[in-house]
Amino acid sequence: MSLTKLNIKLKVLQELEHIRFPKCNTRKNVSSESNESFVLGEVNYRGQHFCQGKTRGESRYNTRYETLYNLLRSLIRLYKPEFTYTTIQINKNVKCLPHIDMNNVGESYIIGLGDYTGGQLNIEGKLYNIRNRWKRFNGHKVHWTEPWEGNRYSLIYFTHTFKPPNRKLTNLVITRKGIYDKNSNFIEDIDTSIRGVAPR
Numbered sequence: 160m161s162l163t164k165l166n167i168k169l170k171v172l173q174e175l176e177h178i179r180f181p182k183c184n185t186r187k188n189v190s191s192e193s194n195e196s197f198v199l200g201e202v203n204y205r206g207q208h209f210c211q212g213k214t215r216g217e218s219r220y221n222t223r224y225e226t227l228y229n230l231l232r233s234l235i236r237l238y239k240p241e242f243t244y245t246t247i248q249i250n251k252n253v254k255c256l257p258h259i260d261m262n263n264v265g266e267s268y269i270i271g272l273g274d275y276t277g278g279q280l281n282i283e284g285k286l287y288n289i290r291n292r293w294k295r296f297n298g299h300k301v302h303w304t305e306p307w308e309g310n311r312y313s314l315i316y317f318t319h320t321f322k323p324p325n326r327k328l329t330n331l332v333i334t335r336k337g338i339y340d341k342n343s344n345f346i347e348d349i350d351t352s353i354r355g356v357a358p359r
Contacts (some may be wrong), residue, residue, distance in 0.1 A: 162233050168291060171234055171275045172272045175312050177324055180251045181220075193255045199228045200246040201319060203262075218246075235316055238293060244354030248315040253304070260298030260317070267298050269315035289313070301342065340352055 162170065164256040177300060180195035202218045221228050231247050244267075260267070271278060271289040282302045287294050296302065298317065 162237065164237055167230070167234050167237055168272060171227070171230045171314075172312070174230055175249070175251070175272065176310075178227060179248075182285055192254075195251040196249060197224075197252050198226065198246055198248050199231065199266045200244070202246065203319065207301075231314065234314075235268065239316075242268055242316065244268075244316040244318055246317055246319040247316070248311045248313075250315075252311055253313070254286055254306075255302070257301050257303040259301055262320045263298040264318045264320055266295050269294050269313060270298065270313070272312045273310045275307045275309030275311040277305055278311045279305040281305055344352040 181197050182193050182197045198221050199218050269295050280289050283300050
């Protein structure tokens, strides 16, 4: 069956309900409790996860959840073909506390899937119903999740910062879109002089 706007959301939801979510305990700014979430796409490696000197690469979940990863890329391509991103955050019943996404560059897209009521996205006091609806937003604005009943999945597509190991560049953030300062102000396009430390 070919994927269309009519069936892609259903296929994604079926896959989300089929997989076993890993437990996450590292997103303390988002949730004070252990939660079921993971990321697909490109990620920054931490500590012992450095691989052959690399500080950024593919998420280990890209292959573990390959079917889901392919479906999610098809989903955004069908609905928002002009949107560029590096990473996808997948949440299952995660009650997000008020927070900002410090490691994001530019705007994000979020959509909620599942059989639930409530669970609006709250951005600085304004509520947005994201169930089966896309919402483009700036993650540097304070946002959180309203209470809900049922099973709620949320998908967030965003561009993750790249923090190069070169000390001369530690005040810069490099993404596919270009070079930014630590306050997310655009500086310039990526040129050949530093492409060696830029993400693929």
